[in-house]
Amino acid sequence: MGLEHVIVAISVLCFASAIYMAILSTQTVDIEFKKQLVDLAIYCLVGGIVILACWLITQTIKKIFSKEERILTQQSILNSASSL
Numbered sequence: 001m002g003l004e005h006v007i008v009a010i011s012v013l014c015f016a017s018a019i020y021m022a023i024l025s026t027q028t029v030d031i032e033f034k035k036q037l038v039d040l041a042i043y044c045l046v047g048g049i050v051i052l053a054c055w056l057i058t059q060t061i062k063k064i065f066s067k068e069e070r071i072l073t074q075q076s077i078l079n080s081a082s083s084l
Helices: 003-027 032-082
Strands: none
Touching: 003 032
């Protein structure tokens, strides 16, 4: 399993945990425990969003660098062919 699959799986796990804790907080009677569950749900949600955003940024950077590398490779091929 690739690194991308692991990152997406962790992000989905964070989202699922956030949903579970948010639903569980509606079922509890104790106010203090309810606040703790809501806080944890928010932290899991934000954590999942941050992990997913970082992954998307790295994927975008990889695509940009691969395009630049392809352009430079084509230019070097054209330059070497024109010098012959």
